[in-house]
Amino acid sequence: MRRFAAALLVVAACLPPKSIGNEPALLDFTPAERRAILAHGPWPPPLDLDASNRVSDNREAAALGQRLFFDGRLSANGKVACVSCHMPPALFGDRRKTSVGLAAVDRNSPSLINVRFQRWFGWDGGSDSLWAHSLRPLTDPREHGYTLERFAQLLATDAELSCRYQKAFGRKVGDVASEIAAVDGAKALAAFQETLVSPPTPFDIFREALARGDAAAGANYPLAAQRGLRTFVGKGNCNTCHVGALFSNREFGDIGIPFFIAPGKVDPGRHGGIQRVTKDPFNQLGGYNDDPTKADGKATRHVDLQQKNFGEWKVPSLRNVARSAPYMHNGSLATLAEVVRHYSELDEDRLHADGEKILRPLKLSTGESADLVAFLESLSASGLGVMVDKLPTALARQRCTPTAN
Amino acid sequence: MRAEARNATPKMLVLKFCAALAATLCLGLVSASQACDLRTLPGGHALAKPGAAMQLAYASQPPKVESDKMFSVVIHLCSRQAIERITVDAHMPEHRHGMNYKPTIVQNPDGSYHATGFLFHMPGKWEFVFEVRAGGKVERFSHAVMVE
Numbered sequence: 003m004r005r006f007a008a009a010l011l012v013v014a015a016c017l018p019p020k021s022i023g024n025e026p027a028l029l030d031f032t033p034a035e036r037r038a039i040l041a042h043g044p045w046p047p048p049l050d051l052d053a054s055n056r057v058s059d060n061r062e063a064a065a066l067g068q069r070l071f072f073d074g075r076l077s078a079n080g081k082v083a084c085v086s087c088h089m090p091p092a093l094f095g096d097r098r099k100t101s102v103g104l105a106a107v108d109r110n111s112p113s114l115i116n117v118r119f120q121r122w123f124g125w126d127g128g129s130d131s132l133w134a135h136s137l138r139p140l141t142d143p144r145e146h147g148y149t150l151e152r153f154a155q156l157l158a159t160d161a162e163l164s165c166r167y168q169k170a171f172g173r174k175v176g177d178v179a180s181e182i183a184a185v186d187g188a189k190a191l192a193a194f195q196e197t198l199v200s201p202p203t204p205f206d207i208f209r210e211a212l213a214r215g216d217a218a219a220g221a222n223y224p225l226a227a228q229r230g231l232r233t234f235v236g237k238g239n240c241n242t243c244h245v246g247a248l249f250s251n252r253e254f255g256d257i258g259i260p261f262f263i264a265p266g267k268v269d270p271g272r273h274g275g276i277q278r279v280t281k282d283p284f285n286q287l288g289g290y291n292d293d294p295t296k297a298d299g300k301a302t303r304h305v306d307l308q309q310k311n312f313g314e315w316k317v318p319s320l321r322n323v324a325r326s327a328p329y330m331h332n333g334s335l336a337t338l339a340e341v342v343r344h345y346s347e348l349d350e351d352r353l354h355a356d357g358e359k360i361l362r363p364l365k366l367s368t369g370e371s372a373d374l375v376a377f378l379e380s381l382s383a384s385g386l387g388v389m390v391d392k393l394p395t396a397l398a399r400q401r402c403t404p405t406a407n
Numbered sequence: 408m409r410a411e412a413r414n415a416t417p418k419m420l421v422l423k424f425c426a427a428l429a430a431t432l433c434l435g436l437v438s439a440s441q442a443c444d445l446r447t448l449p450g451g452h453a454l455a456k457p458g459a460a461m462q463l464a465y466a467s468q469p470p471k472v473e474s475d476k477m478f479s480v481v482i483h484l485c486s487r488q489a490i491e492r493i494t495v496d497a498h499m500p501e502h503r504h505g506m507n508y509k510p511t512i513v514q515n516p517d518g519s520y521h522a523t524g525f526l527f528h529m530p531g532k533w534e535f536v537f538e539v540r541a542g543g544k545v546e547r548f549s550h551a552v553m554v555e
Contacts, residue, residue, distance in 0.1 A: 037555075041530075041555065241530075242529050242530065242531065243529065245474060245475060245529070245530060246474075246475060251474065251475050251528045251529060252475060252528075253475075253507055253528040254507070300477050300523065300524060301477065301508070301526070303511075303524065304477075304508040304509055304510060304511065304523070304524030304526075305507065305508055305509075306506070306507060306508055306509035308507075310504075360502050360529075
């Protein structure tokens with residue numbers, strides 16, 4: 003009898019903690035799991051200035067940028083604005099599989115929230131700064147179909163925009179060449195996008211509780227999410243690429259998503275992005291970078307074009323992921339459950355032979371898949387998905403008063 | 408993905424000659440192990456091979472390598488013969504892939520080398536690989552680091 007009781011105790015000790023009724027519980031995370039979990043914070047990370055942008059974190063510039071962001075005049079037909087594909091109710095994405103500007107494009111519109119923390123911009127990383135990336139869709143014939151000359155002209159002739167430009171940049175639009183004025187406009191757009199930072203999520207609250215050793219508070223995090231988190235940092239190895247507070251290593255990977263966009267036509271992904279960014283006159287190594295040291299140009303100087311880059315795409319941040327469907331560069335997966343299934347049943351034949359050897363079918367059970375989805379859902383904040391107090395909206399709404407000369 | 412330094416320009420030739428001369432002079436006065444003394448390379452790793460005619464020490468800058476952050480590497484070499492070429496690369500042996508970046512390497516006036524442009528884009532085990540050609544022979548050094 004004593005032996006039986008001892009055996010029962012051993013079995014009980016091996017079972018994961020369970021909630022009794024609605025009682026919260028905390029899983030027995032190992033020290034290694036705790037380290038891995040803590041590595042996903044704190045949130046938000048330091049809001050570093052973009053040295054290449056003289057108006058980075060400048061409120062006047064952000065207010066100008068907000069006005070430009072919503073302005074359809076920045077397009078060939080006067081109707082396509084940045085907001086057309088980056089809508090606030092869609093967390094600054096557009097919920098379409100692939101986006102439509104003046105014409106249909108081949109890629110999904112990514113959320114702009116937390117975009118300031120990226121190293122490369124766009125699914126292919128074809129830009130190395132947020133301001134350079136803001137110029138790209140403006141001049142793309144399928145997106146805005148606009149020109150830098152017309153952008154500068156708008157900034158110079160619209161009294162409100164002109165006034166705001168002067169306040170932000172300390173000079174008149176007409177005092178600089180049209181290309182410089184247009185780049186300044188893009189830098190103001192970047193200053194606005196820098197304000198789009200997501201608030202802490204249920205995961206962050208859990209992580210903080212874990213960091214301070216508050217088991218009671220940690221136990222408020224749903225058990226399904228805890229189990230999913232354990233899979234994320236364990237069996238799934240998801241944190242190999244989805245690392246850090248952003249849940250992204252800010253680099254690129256081939257995960258077996260087809261890149262054919264039409265019969266005989268492919269989207270080269272990172273391979274094309276590297277070629278584009280290294281030739282871009284607006285890259286960090288060029289004369290439009292406001293930082294004379296060009297310190298942030300290191301990545302562009304050293305980026306290495308390799309055959310494996312073909313079909314690689316940006317590792318997206320998972321923050322707000324539950325609210326930014328559809329997924330992948332081509333929006334081909336509609337739900338988080340489909341994303342988890344993609345990794346669970348991964349078709350290894352679709353991966354490059356010379357690519358990563360870290361991807362394999364996870365073969366998750368139904369319960370494990372559901373738990374992983376529950377964890378991913380806990381990475382989203384409610385409401386607008388941004389810290390409202392950081393937005394320059396109030397300033398943008400005020401009428402600009404010209405600065406006395 | 409491999410950074411390489413070799414005699415490319417007249418200026419570099421002069422620098423290399425001076426460095427080689429200095430190294431030769433240095434080696435004439437002290438033993439190789441003393442020349443590669445880690446005290447001259449704080450936070451560095453000495454990669455000595457028994458019987459090798461060459462010793463190498465390197466240190467990353469900053470000293471702690473973190474995933475997703477660019478860093479550089481300073482390399483000190485002690486060789487009985489003039490260095491003809493040095494290359495440095497890094498890869499994840501278990502993942503069978505290297506970096507997404509190609510470091511460049513230059514020689515410092517003091518004879519050491521400075522390689523810039525490293526970025527380890529994943530946590531896990533990475534391995535630095537240094538190849539040094541001197542006296543017509545190539546010596547290979549490797550060193551693994553765990554990156555969090």
